[in-house]
Amino acid sequence: MWRDAVLVAGKDLRIEGRSRVGLSQVAPFGIVALALFAFALGPDRQIMAKGAPGLFWVAVLFCTVLAVQRSVSVESADGARDGLRLSGIDPAGLFLGKAVAVAAQLVVLEALLAAGVVLLYGARVEVLWLIVVSCALGTVGLAVTGTLYGALSSGLRVRETLLPFLLLPIVAPVLLAGTRIWQAAMAGGTPSDGTQWLRLLVVFDAVYLAVGVVLFGPIQETA
């Protein structure tokens, strides 16, 4: 399972490295989203700094949808999905591999967006470890649910419109938890607020990881 996961993740990241879709399209989109939030909230930097945690996570959610769409479309061309299934790769490994590849891209995006939030909105980070841990846990949750829903909608012609509608409400706990942890980690918060939300993220990740490892095979047979 693990070897297969590494193989699949390596393949997806190699495709990304050569096509640069994430770097040249998804990352700029994230920056555009940050700029749009700034336009919507006005030039007052205090309001922006206050809203920064939520805006960061909303931008991450939007980018997740794009990254997942890309991760699915890579498999949909030239019967690649059938090829993967024929290759005898363990479905759980395939699931983990796809999720790891999405997560790796999200981590880069999050670093970029976090820098953007700090520079553009004037947000000040007080407790760095909370930010890092929440991003790590949130990324796992988003990548795992995104991969599951991507697989579920992979055969559909209406995938582009349906996936965001299905995925975004499901990851609402990640948005709530991520935002609250960031608020705690920013100037003025107390770190103890963050820990129960971190537990929620851990549970979220564990639940959907387990669901994915068990059900990814049957889901693949569906599409």
Next chain:
Amino acid sequence: MTSDVTVSTDVVDAHPTAPAVATTGVPQAPVPSGRSRATERVIGILAVVGTVATVWLGLWVTPPDKVQGDLVRLVYIHPGVAWVALYLAFGLATVSSILYLWPRTRSMFWDRLAAASVEVGVVFNVCTLVSGSIWGKPTWGVWWAWDARLTLTAVLLVLYLGYLALRRVPAEPEVRARRSAFLAIFAAVDIPLVHFSVNWWNTLHQGATVLNANLSPQIHGSMGWTLLLGMVALTLVFVWMLLVRYRIGVFQDWLDGNELDLALAERRSEGTAPGDAAPTPQVGVA
């Protein structure tokens, strides 16, 4: 819950899903058995009687509340629709989806039951939000508050609207059934997580929820009974709607499988109609 499941099983036995082809070559529509139609009718009549009785007791017989006045009459409807939508309908949909995916119990019956249950549940969910809003405006002063319970109800609505959207995507019945069942399970897994997160997110209004206040032991005797009757009546309405929706689902699946055969049969009958000597052109039939 067991009772309506057995009733529905009776319905599925009455409609064989395989297209019954009569000697004429025209596919015959599945005809529900007399017993299942009678069950449906009895439940429907009981639901109407129960609802009328609830409305009569709720609007004329029960006294107005000391604090809330006539507004309290919403208590005969609001908790009932919420119970049906959030527990009965979505619970039944989750159980049916699991039973569909479980190889030993796999049958289109569970898929249709899950679909019918979600669809009716979404209607009740909207009714919950609307009746809650109507109640919230005069008591809380706002149509909508980002209270934990309200937020959870809204998230559930969005999740199950997604389920219905996925079902609308054209696909083979088996594929659609599996896909929808997976989605229903993912959504059900998410509910406790959303529940905890919105509770921590905003619990300000939770203590002052009108619902809790009215369910306290100080409730007037006739009010308590009317509330209970309302719950039973709305449950019957749900079961009736579920049965009807299930039957429509059977017809829909039958039509999807036989639409072309029906059209062909119709076209052929035109060709053999008396007085029509010219052979029917075959172009454009397909």
